[in-house]
Amino acid sequence: MDSSIFQHLHQAACEQVCSHCNLREICLPLGLNRAELERIDKRLVAVRRRVTRGETLFRRGERFRSLFAVWMGFFKTCVPASDGRDQVTGFQMAGELIGMDGIGHGVHQAQAVALENSQVCVIPFDELETLSREIPSLQAQFHKAMSREIVRKERVMLLLGSRNADERLAAFLLNLSHRLRARGFSGSSVVLRMTREEIGSFLGLSLETVSRTFSKFQADGLLTVRTRQIRLTDTEGLQRVVDGLPA
Amino acid sequence: MDSSIFQHLHQAACEQVCSHCNLREICLPLGLNRAELERIDKRLVAVRRRVTRGETLFRRGERFRSLFAVWMGFFKTCVPASDGRDQVTGFQMAGELIGMDGIGHGVHQAQAVALENSQVCVIPFDELETLSREIPSLQAQFHKAMSREIVRKERVMLLLGSRNADERLAAFLLNLSHRLRARGFSGSSVVLRMTREEIGSFLGLSLETVSRTFSKFQADGLLTVRTRQIRLTDTEGLQRVVDGLPA
DNA sequence: CGCGAACTTGAGGCGTGTCAACCCCTGTGG
DNA sequence: CCACAGGGGTTGACACGCCTCAAGTTCGCG
Numbered sequence: 362m363d364s365s366i367f368q369h370l371h372q373a374a375c376e377q378v379c380s381h382c383n384l385r386e387i388c389l390p391l392g393l394n395r396a397e398l399e400r401i402d403k404r405l406v407a408v409r410r411r412v413t414r415g416e417t418l419f420r421r422g423e424r425f426r427s428l429f430a431v432w433m434g435f436f437k438t439c440v441p442a443s444d445g446r447d448q449v450t451g452f453q454m455a456g457e458l459i460g461m462d463g464i465g466h467g468v469h470q471a472q473a474v475a476l477e478n479s480q481v482c483v484i485p486f487d488e489l490e491t492l493s494r495e496i497p498s499l500q501a502q503f504h505k506a507m508s509r510e511i512v513r514k515e516r517v518m519l520l521l522g523s524r525n526a527d528e529r530l531a532a533f534l535l536n537l538s539h540r541l542r543a544r545g546f547s548g549s550s551v552v553l554r555m556t557r558e559e560i561g562s563f564l565g566l567s568l569e570t571v572s573r574t575f576s577k578f579q580a581d582g583l584l585t586v587r588t589r590q591i592r593l594t595d596t597e598g599l600q601r602v603v604d605g606l607p608a
Numbered sequence: 609m610d611s612s613i614f615q616h617l618h619q620a621a622c623e624q625v626c627s628h629c630n631l632r633e634i635c636l637p638l639g640l641n642r643a644e645l646e647r648i649d650k651r652l653v654a655v656r657r658r659v660t661r662g663e664t665l666f667r668r669g670e671r672f673r674s675l676f677a678v679w680m681g682f683f684k685t686c687v688p689a690s691d692g693r694d695q696v697t698g699f700q701m702a703g704e705l706i707g708m709d710g711i712g713h714g715v716h717q718a719q720a721v722a723l724e725n726s727q728v729c730v731i732p733f734d735e736l737e738t739l740s741r742e743i744p745s746l747q748a749q750f751h752k753a754m755s756r757e758i759v760r761k762e763r764v765m766l767l768l769g770s771r772n773a774d775e776r777l778a779a780f781l782l783n784l785s786h787r788l789r790a791r792g793f794s795g796s797s798v799v800l801r802m803t804r805e806e807i808g809s810f811l812g813l814s815l816e817t818v819s820r821t822f823s824k825f826q827a828d829g830l831l832t833v834r835t836r837q838i839r840l841t842d843t844e845g846l847q848r849v850v851d852g853l854p855a
Numbered sequence: 856c857g858c859g860a861a862c863t864t865g866a867g868g869c870g871t872g873t874c875a876a877c878c879c880c881t882g883t884g885g
Numbered sequence: 886c887c888a889c890a891g892g893g894g895t896t897g898a899c900a901c902g903c904c905t906c907a908a909g910t911t912c913g914c915g
Contacts, residue, residue: 440762442770443852450762462762464755470762490748494741501737507754508711514761515687515697515709515718521768522812523689526871557894565769567872572895588880588894605690773903803861814904819863835862835912 377406377482387456387543388430389484389506392498401492401499406430406482418459418473418481425463427483431455434479435554438462438471439562447472449563451513452537452555455544458506476554521565524605529564530574531602534584538593549596553589578602624656624729625649634703634790635677636731636753639745648739648746653677653729665706665720665728672710674730678702681726682801685709685718686809694719696810698760699784699802702791705753723801768812771852776811777821778849781831785840796843800836825849 379390380398389405390398409432412418418429421440431453438459439447450471453459463469464486493500520529534551542548553560557575558568566574575586583599585592593599601607626637627645636652637645656679659665665676668687678700685706686694697718700706710716711733740747767776781798789795800807804822805815813821822833830846832839840846848854 440766442766448766448770450765461755462759465752465759466756470759490744490751494744494747497737497741500741504737504754505712507751507758508708509713511754511757511761512709512712512717514758514765518697518761518764518768519687519689519695521765522809523695556892562769568893569873569895570871573871576895804863805861815861816863816905817903819861820903823863 377409378402379405382432384430384432384456389458389502390499392502393496394498397496397498400496404488405484405492405499407485407488408483410481410483412436412475412479412481414475414477414479416475418475419463419469421469421472423469425460425467425469425486427485428461428489429459429473429481429483431457431459432480432482434481435476436473436479437476437555437559437563438473440471447562449555449559451517452476452563454540458510461507461510476559517563526564526566526570526574527577527602528605529566530560530571530578531583531599533560533564534591534593535596535599535603538596549593551591551593553591624653626652629679631677631679631703636705636749637746639749640743641745644743644745647743651735652731652739652746654732654735655730657728657730659683659722659726659728661722661724661726663722665722666710666716668716668719670716672707672714672716672733674732675708675736676706676720676728676730678704678706679727679729681728682723683720683726684723684802684806684810685720687718694809696802696806698764699723699810701787705757708754708757723806764810773811773813773817773821774824774849775852776813777807777818778825778830778846780807780811781838781840782843782846782850785843796840798838798840800838 379385380402385391385398390401418436433455436453436459437449438451438453439449442448459473460469462471489503493503520532537551538548541551557571561568561571578584579586583595585594626632627642627649632638632645637648665683680702683700683706684696685698685700686696689695706720707716709718736750740750767779784798785795788798804818808815808818825831826833830842832841
């Protein structure tokens with residue numbers, strides 16, 4: 362176990378100031394000028410919190426107090442389905458917000474679990490509302506973030522409502538790839554942070570179907586699979602699958 | 609055609625002031641005190657707009673400027689699916705907001721169509737942001753509205769991802785019933801404003817499956833159907849269907 | 856009253872879930 | 886160092902729920 366001194370040093374080292382964070386262009390403070398950034402430093406983000414792999418960030422039913430911005434790592438959000446098991450409602454990576462489901466009733470409607478060792482910036486919600494009354498560009502950015510979340514959910518609805526297994530998985534992989542590319546990663550080499558079962562739960566498919574579809578895509582030369590290590594070799598082909606066109 | 613004088617009188621009669629609107633307890637101004645209500649009168653809602661049955665409120669790709677609150681009537685929102693036909697993403701009734709999908713990119717991502725003769729309150733978005741910087745309770749209410757929209761979409765995702773046709777349609781009917789009851793209607797007598805095809809599109813089912821499931825529910829004594837006129841005779845039984853329990 | 860749209864019902868086929876067996880990898884303990 | 890256990894992943898066989906196609910009926914509007 363680390364000594365408390367070491368812990369303190371570390372806290373100081375990765376101090377939570379948005380103005381120097383390299384995620385500021387894809388996170389909530391996007392579009393703020395320098396003065397505004399410095400104004401929210403130390404106010405928007407109270408603390409940064411570590412969440413180890415498998416640990417729960419918040420549970421369904423817990424009182425909602427803060428939003429969380431993923432600073433590093435990877436999360437899933439899920440809600441209990443009728444049969445007792447969890448259904449995954451989304452995956453979040455660096456720069457993405459978690460917890461917006463809790464605003465409506467002051468209680469978290471979902472559970473968030475880290476899929477790898479992660480860190481999140483804790484954004485007390487009352488402070489966010491106060492600051493966004495003072496800083497219009499922060500207000501605008503927050504509203505855009507919520508709106509985009511609505512559009513994302515809507516897209517998944519479409520996926521689940523009218524696409525077959527191939528189309529769903531292809532869309533899922535391309536979406537992951539785009540988000541990784543936007544964060545400076547290659548996009549063609551994807552390391553899955555989640556199990557086949559979690560992918561299936563998110564896409565409304567059984568884990569066997571997910572596995573079979575991976576194998577099929579590999580046989581069709583669209584990608585190569587080695588368990589969690591995926592290499593997308595033909596993204597245009599995957600896009601054709603999404604569009605429902607013949608291979 | 610009405611004379612212009614009559615039209616003017618009518619406009620004056622149903623003047624768009626939130627403080628006297630009988631929907632204020634289920635619409636955006638919920639939770640505002642009298643002073644705040646009077647402060648937003650004439651500012652939050654610029655005009656009220658009539659939309660006749662079948663008419664489009666806004667189209668996908670149109671510039672986003674305003675949110676719309678349904679004042680009376682019934683709407684569907686939909687987005688073009690890959691095969692050219694539309695996929696329905698939601699149904700909206702009195703007191704519900706339409707257009708939040710457009711905030712994120714300044715462009716409407718969906719299309720909204722009236723399913724009966726309707727009227728909507730036009731809420732210019734820049735004015736809403738200005739007012740919600742001045743009136744914290746309005747800000748809070750708007751944030752809650754967006755959050756609840758996210759949760760609603762999430763629930764539909766679950767429905768589409770892990771429930772069969774019976775469970776989907778039962779959940780849909782109970783949801784409609786709850787929303788009608790919250791607006792002072794009976795809740796057990798439901799007049800569907802949409803076709804079987806639109807229900808199916810929303811629930812990820814074919815119109816034939818929707819029709820068959822209605823017939824099945826009727827045979828099971830859960831409701832009686834006469835095309836668009838539905839009478840829910842056993843809501844507890846429908847709830848058991850939703851929960852996946854045996855009939 | 857007549858036409859087209861909406862709805863119902865049936866027959867058949869396909870995609871995906873379920874069940875089951877097996878493999879691979881990793882970590883653990885003897 | 887090996888044996889073992891357990892979780893994750895792959896693959897096959899089979900069943901079944903829902904889609905598709907098709908025919909016929911009812912409804913609603915001009």
